Amino acid sequence: MVITIKCAASNCYLLKNDSRSAGILVDAGLSADLGRLKKRLKAENVRLILLTHGHFDHIGAAARLSEDLRIPVAMSREDFPLLTDPSLGRLHGSTVLGSLLAASACLTMNKRAFPPFIPSVWLRDGQSLSEFGVDARVVALPGHTKGSVGVLTSEKEFMVGDAMFNIFKATGARLYEDFEQMKRSLEVIKSSGAKQIYVGHGRPIDPAGSLALSAFA
Ligand SMILES: [Zn+2]
Numbered sequence: 001m002v003i004t005i006k007c008a009a010s011n012c013y014l015l016k017n018d019s020r021s022a023g024i025l026v027d028a029g030l031s032a033d034l035g036r037l038k039k040r041l042k043a044e045n046v047r048l049i050l051l052t053h054g055h056f057d058h059i060g061a062a063a064r065l066s067e068d069l070r071i072p073v074a075m076s077r078e079d080f081p082l083l084t085d086p087s088l089g090r091l092h093g094s095t096v097l098g099s100l101l102a103a104s105a106c107l108t109m110n111k112r113a114f115p116p117f118i119p120s121v122w123l124r125d126g127q128s129l130s131e132f133g134v135d136a137r138v139v140a141l142p143g144h145t146k147g148s149v150g151v152l153t154s155e156k157e158f159m160v161g162d163a164m165f166n167i168f169k170a171t172g173a174r175l176y177e178d179f180e181q182m183k184r185s186l187e188v189i190k191s192s193g194a195k196q197i198y199v200g201h202g203r204p205i206d207p208a209g210s211l212a213l214s215a216f217a
Contacts, residue, residue, distance in 0.1 A: 001015075001016050001018075001020075001155075001157075002014070002015055002016075002153075002157045002159065002196075002198055003015075003016065004198070004204075005029075005036070005037065005040055007029030007030065007033040007036065007037070007057075008029065008030050008032055008033055009029070009030055009057040010027065010029060010030075010057045010058055010200045010201055011027070011198065011199065011200055011201070011202075012025060012026065012027045012028060012029050012033070012037065013025070013026040013027065013159050013198055014026075014040070014041070014044065014046070015134055015136065015151065015153065015157075015159070016044075016134070017133050017134050017135065018135075021045060021133065022045045022046075022047050022132070022133025022134065023044050023045060023046050023047065023133070023134065024046065024047060024048045024049075024050050024129060024132055024133075024134050024136070024151070025037070025041060025046050025048070025049045025050065025065075025071070026050050026052065026151055026159045026161075026198075027050075027051060027052055027058040027059075027161065027200065028049055028051065028058065028059055028060060028061045028062040028065055029057065029058070029060050029061050030056065030057055030060035030061065030114075031060035031061055031064070031114045031115065032060070032061075033060060033061050034060075034061040034064050034065065037061050037065055038065065038068060038069070041065070041069060042069075045133075046069065046071050047071065047072075047132040047133050047134075048071060048072055048073075048074055048121065048129070048132040049062050049065060049066055049071050049072070049073045049074065050073075050074045050075070050123070050129075050138075050151060051073065051074065051075040051079075051119070052141075052148060052149055052150065052151075052159070052160070052161025052162070052163075052200065053075070053076075053079050053082075053144060053145040053147060053148040053149070053161050053162060054075065054079035054080065054081075054082030054083055054086075054089070054145060054147065055082070055086075055089075055105075055145065055162070056086065056114055057200075058161065058162070058200060059075075059083070059114060060114045062114075062117060063114070063115035063116065063117035064115060066117065072119075072120040072121055073117060073119045073120060073121070074119055074120070074121035074122070074123050075119045075122070075123060075147070075149075076122065076123045076124070076140075076147030076148070076149050077122050077147065078142070078145075078146040078147025079145050079146065079147030079148070080119070080147070082145065083116065083117070084116070089145050089146070089177050090177065091105050091175040091176065091177060092175065092176060092177070092179065093174055093175045093176075094179065095174065097167070097168075097174060098174040098175050101174055101175050102175040105175060123138045123149050124138065124140070125138060125139060125140035125149075126138065126139075129151065134153070135153060135154040135155075136151050136152060136153040136154065137151070137152055138150070138151060139151070139152050139158075139188065139192070140185075141160060141161070141163035141185040141188060141189070142178065142181045142182075142184075142185060143163065143172075143173060143176050143177065143178050143179070143180075143181035143182025143183070143184070143185045143186075144161070144162040144163055144173040144175070144176050144177065144182060144185075145162075145177055146177060146178070146181075148161055148162065148163055148185070149161070150163060150189070152192060152194065155195070156192070156193055156194050156195040156196075157194070157195065157196050157198065158189060158192055158194035158196070158197045158198065159198040160189055160197055160198065160199060160200075161199075161200050162175075162199070162200045162201065163182070163185050163186070163189060164186065164189060164197060164199050164205065165199060165200075165201050165202060166199050166201065166202025166203055166204075166205050167201055167202050170197075170202075170205045172185075172186040173185075173186075190207070194207050195207070
């Protein structure tokens with residue numbers, strides 16, 4: 001099951017197994033979200049902090065959470081360079097809203113500080129997460145960033161990070177490093193059979209109603 005934890009600038013998700021005995025935290029908000037996340041996760045047996053990509057609004061509290069709750073952090077190797085130099089991941093947008101978001105994200109990212117960390121688990125496409133107590137696997141969804149990943153559970157719940165947005169309506173990533181990759185990842189999501197899609201920004205998407213839309217419909 002997927003539990004949404006609303007953070008200041010993005011959604012985090014607590015993914016729990018059927019018996020609710022173990023869980024994975026998907027994304028870690030801003031550094032300012034540390035208190036909120038710690039409080040929410042204190043009584044949970046979280047076995048992994050999984051970061052969908054290396055942007056400040058998804059990784060901010062990861063280092064401190066990992067230290068304080070003694071939980072390993074996982075992300076893709078491709079996004080690791082963004083932790084030390086966010087300007088490497090130049091973002092583009094092709095709609096008016098996307099271009100505005102991209103411009104403000106680039107400005108914010110270059111100034112935004114977060115505690116440094118080195119992930120102890122590197123994620124790759126198809127990787128099972130069963131060793132962390134959850135029946136789910138990693139799906140590579142590059143485009144928004146080079147190393148963006150999603151998590152698809154056996155119940156067909158799909159946490160896609162920023163590979164889709166639901167701001168005003170469901171679309172592909174409104175800002176991206178690579179447009180063609182982003183479109184291919186959107187096709188991966190569409191053909192996954194997901195019953196519910198959980199995004200970094202906005203409410204969950206019901207694919208039955210939304211995925212007939214093109215990337216920028
Ligand atoms: Zn992002």
